Amino acid sequence: MAKYNLKINGKTRAVDVDPSTPILWVLRDHLNMPGTKFGCGMAMCGACTVHLDGNAVRSCSMPVSAVGKMAITTIEGLSENAAHPVQKAWLEHDVAQCGYCQGGQIMSAAALLKSNPNPTDEDIDAAMSGNICRCGTYLRIKEAIKTAAKN
Amino acid sequence: MSNQNRRSFLKASALSGGGFMLGISFLSNYEAVGKKVVANLPLDFNELNGFVKITADNIIKIMSPNPEGGQGVKTSMPMIVAEELDVDFSKIVIEQADLDTKHFTRQFIGGSQAIHQGWKPLRVAGATAREMLRLAAAKTWNVPLEEISTESGVLYHKKSGKSANYGEMATAAAQIPVPKDVKLKEVKDFKIIGKSKRNVDLEKIVTGKPLFGIDTRTDGMLIAMIVHPPAMGLKFKAVNAANALKMKGIKAVFPIKIFNDDYEKTFFDTNQFNEVVAVVGNSTWEVMQAKKALKIDWQEAETLAEKRNINSRKMTQNIPSGLENSADHTAKFAEMMAKPGNVRRKDGDVEAAFKNAAKVIERTYNAPFLVHNCMEPMNFFAHVTEEKAELLGPLQKPEFTEQALSARLSMPLEKIDIKMTRLGGGFGRRSYAHWMIEAALISQKVKAPVKLIYTREDDMTAGICRPSYSAKYRAALDANNNLIGFHVKAGGMPQSPLSPNRFPAGTIDNYLAEDFTIDTNITVGSYRAPHSNFMAAVEQSFLDEVAESAGKDPIAFRLELLKRAKENPVGKNNDYQPDRFAKVLELVKEKSNWENTKGSKKLGFSAYFCHDSYAAHVLDLEIKDGSPQINKVWCAIDCGIVVNPIAAKNMAEGGIVDAVGASMFAKMSFTKGVPESNNFHNYRMIRHNEAPKAIEIHFVESSEDPTGMGEPAYPPVYAALANALYKATGKRLYNQPFGENI
Ligand code: FES
Ligand code: FES
Numbered sequence A: 001m002a003k004y005n006l007k008i009n010g011k012t013r014a015v016d017v018d019p020s021t022p023i024l025w026v027l028r029d030h031l032n033m034p035g036t037k038f039g040c041g042m043a044m045c046g047a048c049t050v051h052l053d054g055n056a057v058r059s060c061s062m063p064v065s066a067v068g069k070m071a072i073t074t075i076e077g078l079s080e081n082a083a084h085p086v087q088k089a090w091l092e093h094d095v096a097q098c099g100y101c102q103g104g105q106i107m108s109a110a111a112l113l114k115s116n117p118n119p120t121d122e123d124i125d126a127a128m129s130g131n132i133c134r135c136g137t138y139l140r141i142k143e144a145i146k147t148a149a150k151n
Numbered sequence B: 001m002s003n004q005n006r007r008s009f010l011k012a013s014a015l016s017g018g019g020f021m022l023g024i025s026f027l028s029n030y031e032a033v034g035k036k037v038v039a040n041l042p043l044d045f046n047e048l049n050g051f052v053k054i055t056a057d058n059i060i061k062i063m064s065p066n067p068e069g070g071q072g073v074k075t076s077m078p079m080i081v082a083e084e085l086d087v088d089f090s091k092i093v094i095e096q097a098d099l100d101t102k103h104f105t106r107q108f109i110g111g112s113q114a115i116h117q118g119w120k121p122l123r124v125a126g127a128t129a130r131e132m133l134r135l136a137a138a139k140t141w142n143v144p145l146e147e148i149s150t151e152s153g154v155l156y157h158k159k160s161g162k163s164a165n166y167g168e169m170a171t172a173a174a175q176i177p178v179p180k181d182v183k184l185k186e187v188k189d190f191k192i193i194g195k196s197k198r199n200v201d202l203e204k205i206v207t208g209k210p211l212f213g214i215d216t217r218t219d220g221m222l223i224a225m226i227v228h229p230p231a232m233g234l235k236f237k238a239v240n241a242a243n244a245l246k247m248k249g250i251k252a253v254f255p256i257k258i259f260n261d262d263y264e265k266t267f268f269d270t271n272q273f274n275e276v277v278a279v280v281g282n283s284t285w286e287v288m289q290a291k292k293a294l295k296i297d298w299q300e301a302e303t304l305a306e307k308r309n310i311n312s313r314k315m316t317q318n319i320p321s322g323l324e325n326s327a328d329h330t331a332k333f334a335e336m337m338a339k340p341g342n343v344r345r346k347d348g349d350v351e352a353a354f355k356n357a358a359k360v361i362e363r364t365y366n367a368p369f370l371v372h373n374c375m376e377p378m379n380f381f382a383h384v385t386e387e388k389a390e391l392l393g394p395l396q397k398p399e400f401t402e403q404a405l406s407a408r409l410s411m412p413l414e415k416i417d418i419k420m421t422r423l424g425g426g427f428g429r430r431s432y433a434h435w436m437i438e439a440a441l442i443s444q445k446v447k448a449p450v451k452l453i454y455t456r457e458d459d460m461t462a463g464i465c466r467p468s469y470s471a472k473y474r475a476a477l478d479a480n481n482n483l484i485g486f487h488v489k490a491g492g493m494p495q496s497p498l499s500p501n502r503f504p505a506g507t508i509d510n511y512l513a514e515d516f517t518i519d520t521n522i523t524v525g526s527y528r529a530p531h532s533n534f535m536a537a538v539e540q541s542f543l544d545e546v547a548e549s550a551g552k553d554p555i556a557f558r559l560e561l562l563k564r565a566k567e568n569p570v571g572k573n574n575d576y577q578p579d580r581f582a583k584v585l586e587l588v589k590e591k592s593n594w595e596n597t598k599g600s601k602k603l604g605f606s607a608y609f610c611h612d613s614y615a616a617h618v619l620d621l622e623i624k625d626g627s628p629q630i631n632k633v634w635c636a637i638d639c640g641i642v643v644n645p646i647a648a649k650n651m652a653e654g655g656i657v658d659a660v661g662a663s664m665f666a667k668m669s670f671t672k673g674v675p676e677s678n679n680f681h682n683y684r685m686i687r688h689n690e691a692p693k694a695i696e697i698h699f700v701e702s703s704e705d706p707t708g709m710g711e712p713a714y715p716p717v718y719a720a721l722a723n724a725l726y727k728a729t730g731k732r733l734y735n736q737p738f739g740e741n742i
Helices: A023-030 A085-092 A102-115 A121-128 A138-150 B003-007 B073-085 B114-141 B166-175 B202-206 B242-246 B284-292 B326-338 B350-355 B398-409 B434-446 B456-460 B532-549 B554-567 B578-591 B645-665 B715-729
Strands: A002-008 A011-017 A049-052 A055-058 A071-073 B037-039 B052-054 B060-064 B093-096 B148-151 B154-157 B162-165 B222-227 B234-240 B250-257 B275-281 B295-300 B304-310 B313-319 B342-347 B359-367 B379-384 B389-393 B416-420 B450-453 B468-477 B483-493 B510-517 B603-610 B613-624 B627-638 B695-699
Touching (some): A011 A023, A102 A121, A102 B202, B052 B114, B114 B148, B114 B162, B162 B166, B222 B434, B242 B250, B250 B284, B275 B284, B326 B468, B326 B483, B389 B434, B398 B434, B578 B695, B603 B715, B627 B645, B627 B715
Parallel strands (some): B060 B093
Antiparallel strands (some): A002 A011, A049 A071, B234 B295, B468 B483
């Protein structure tokens, strides 16, 4: 066990966990932040996507010991009331079906737009192809990303 | 009112709690659809019926009876109630009902039937509640009922200028005897139905609020996982947990038996891995690590003749012993294909037709086992004590699993409380809730609330596959290229996919449909559009080839057959309405500009009728860098009245994307009983860059009662893709997944 002071969504949170524990389970089990989802546990589905210093990472495959001073942003921290442009665009396009993958999709999309405010279709495909949606909402996601880019 | 509907009108007492359990926060917030938080708990609701509850302060709550798994029923079912109740949809509160067989019937997801079957009862529930409010107003104001009108949740007596909101009359209305034969609205007067409403949970989804079973958390809750045998055909023998129990946070390791040996199973009870090892601890990561430290001995399972009682029909299912290989399955299909099958339909003289044919076309198609891969892995919460069993989580058919759980816990149904969370996908997989029983048994044993979670690997290799199938088609054409004979033989492991009375039955004088099954210990279950997902794929691929061989346009060829079915059908027992079917063909032909572009573009056509809705697709693709790129899919659907267009379109788009993925990539193979895929690195799912670039959905305008949308768009996609791939590559595809065979 080891103690960590993590910067999450602008607050410092203390946890005492095994250093190998992935960020995903620190969030879900130890900090009661279930917005970040478990899908595969091997960086293949994107359901667990969070931002580390603004970059999209798969939290299921990154141990808490590797976080250091980097700031973690989760879907809960993007905005509480769906005010972030990406969340707004998701509402506008009624993107979700079951919704389980969408937190991860939104986090990947938000990171993409931050580094590339006007992505082409190919840019979107490249940035989003790590996020699986079994319900098949890919087209709406792409439209929503374009709407968010405009705003 | 039928007896069944009557049940939903049993009036309960005025107070109804609902939604509280062990302080699980996400079950207990009262927010209106328009997102305004309307109240803090608890509230005193006047229950007008199982669906409509109104407080004196005018908080109007509509219960959504069926589980929500992405098909949109938590929005669309309350829309139907709200329409007849005459309320402002943005101001109502919607609550997911618990399993409550006293108030609701058919509280499950399956067969695209929620809206189809719910249409009448939901409308009657809304209309009856409105009538009770009107009766209460008439009585209170002492005026004739006919003079009471309503508008958006307000009662009016225009003559006297009196008005009252529903809340003011709710207490009085709850005392009124339930009126019968209440008049329903005319379709032309609908204000809510047919207008797009956003998914009512969407804001919670995009802000990461807890909604799913896997998000459940209560004080003192432990985390549990299971280890099931690594191969189909194996069973548990012994476990050595010494090392695991030394690990931090680990509380207990023990085997559990899901069904009692003598339990007579019903349809949705499972038969895979009846004994699994449970690992219980403080946190998910700790339990995951402990699983790896277990030493478990497995042994070969015996052959089993399992008894089932399916709707009072007693059946025995043979489950062979042994460790099966996919290569042997292929050989078995070939062997069965060479033998006569069970004749399921026969019209005319098929043998003579084939003997007299100028041309005979014969093709055999094969499809592998598939797994569902709902994005939310299987999970369930349970808290079982001596007095009661509280269960909460994502499942499709709570009513059925409740029976099995009651038998297993030897606990009467009254003591079992099942609450439903949003499902992170269902697709049939969550109809088989063995994990709910597992969670309950684990909680009972450790005497604590427990959340059971499957890892992706546990989930993908637990059985409940889409069956593997094969079908052989033969068509006889005369010298004028008329289709004079048709023969299909279809088989599955272990279930037959055949629906013998579907198109093209009824369109051909000489028609024979046969089927067969092959026993296997690979366990199977419903998978989005069960059986149709295979039959549509192969029948519509075959008809494309027959049309080509007859020198006919594929759409014109099918329309010709449908004309025959309408004007002069063969046999009486044909499972489709030819004119409704023809309409979707015409519509997709028009919208895709088929006539003008079929020469230049690589277009594939396909159409199918299942789950009471008609769907037809035209798919346009090209080969880019050796891989197919789907430029566009046009889709025409007749599902009667479209309740919530934006959501219905979402279902169709998703069905198309999902089916493109499954037909291109999906496959579960077995070697010595071991599933060869166990996570997304070796079971390929469609991704963003592989989805069609554009999809256009068109609904046939209709005033027919609505039918389902969860499944119908899915099955015909496989063949539209195969037929377009043929145009692009010159190669017909007979084996799924196509990606391996292009
Ligand atoms: S759970 Fe992390 S990528 Fe799938
Ligand atoms: S919305 Fe269901 S997995 Fe994406």
